[in-house]
Amino acid sequence: MKNRSLAGNCGIGVFVIALVTVALAFGTPSWxxxxxxxxxxxxxxxxxxxHCFRSLPDPLDQYQRRFFVGCRWVYDPFTTGYDRIRGYLLPGFMIATQFFFTLCLIGVLISTVLVLIFFLCCGPDQxxxxxxxxxxxxILLAxxxxxxxxxIVFASLGNTDGWMPDHPNNYLGWSFGLGVVGAIACLIxxxxxxxxASIQTKKRNRFKESQARFEMEHESKA
Known part of the structure; x- marks a missing residue:
């Protein structure tokens, strides 16, 4: 029995694309x-x-005395006042985006181990x-x-008026594009x-049937 069919070989190739795009989208700051x-x-x-800001006024300071400049981790504990605007930086839809894309990354990482086993160690005889x-x-479907x-959540709510400043001048970036490609690649x-799996199941069934016929013919000749 042949180890992999064309579907399996193509699946490995598409999986590499999914792994790279999902990992890059998860870690890069250009959504x-x-x-x-x-x-x-x-x-x-x-x-x-x-988040990277050029000059973001503290949305909680009505006198505009504090501005945030430069790139920071969203859970940065060291910048004065940054923890107070976390609710502004992470509205509900953003937390949902983080949650579901983290699940996507976890699924891809688990699949990486299984794909390596499928590619390097496992054969139809096992x-x-x-x-x-x-x-x-x-796992990749999930x-x-x-x-x-x-x-979809980020595309629907991430670039709406009332959240990030300068709404008309913002647009979805390349990290978001990689996230879209990664999600589609996972589904493919x-x-x-x-x-x-369906092909290998049919092959195994045909192989068992051919073995059974061979044994019956051998017994009849004996």
């Missing part, structure tokens, strides 16, 4: 960016876990070969759905691995 041509823009860019392939497919929810990869 929402300001138009670089606008000189007076207060927002530079922001990601899931960090009892759990099909179980591993099917597990990869379902990861893809979680990633899709994250990017899931379909390919579930197809591979």
């Amino acid at each position: 929402l960016v300001s138009d670089y041509r606008i000189r007076g823009a207060r927002l530079d860019r922001l990601g899931l876990w960090s 009892r759990r070969f099909i179980l591993i392939i099917r597990s990869i497919g379902y 990861a893809g759905i979680s990633g899709a929810i994250a990017v 990869c899931s379909a390919l691995f579930l197809t591979e």
Whole structure:
């Protein structure tokens, strides 16, 4: 029996794309960016876990005496006043985006281990070969759905008026684009691995039937 079909080989290739794009989208701060041509823009860019401001006035200070400049981790404990505006930086939809995209990343990382086993160690003669392939497919399906929810929520609410300053001059950045590609790649990869599991199941059944026929013919000749 051949180790992998075309669906399995394509699934590995698409999985590499999913792993790279999801990891980069998770860690890079360009989900929402300001138009670089606008000189007076207060927002530079922001990601899931960090924000970069050119000059953001403290939204809780009505006298505008404190401004935040530069890039910071959203849970930065060292910058004075930054913890007080965390509710402004992380509204409900942003927390939902973080949560679902983190689930997506976790699913991809778990799948990485299983894909390596499928690619390097496992063969059709092993009892759990099909179980591993099917597990990869379902885990990536859950990861893809979680990633899709994250990017849909952010696309719907991340660039609306009333949150980040200079709303008309902001746009969804390349990190968001990678998140979209990663979620789609996870769903495609899931379909390919579930197809591979179906193919391998049929191969195994045909192999068992051919063995049974061979044994019956051998017994009849004996």
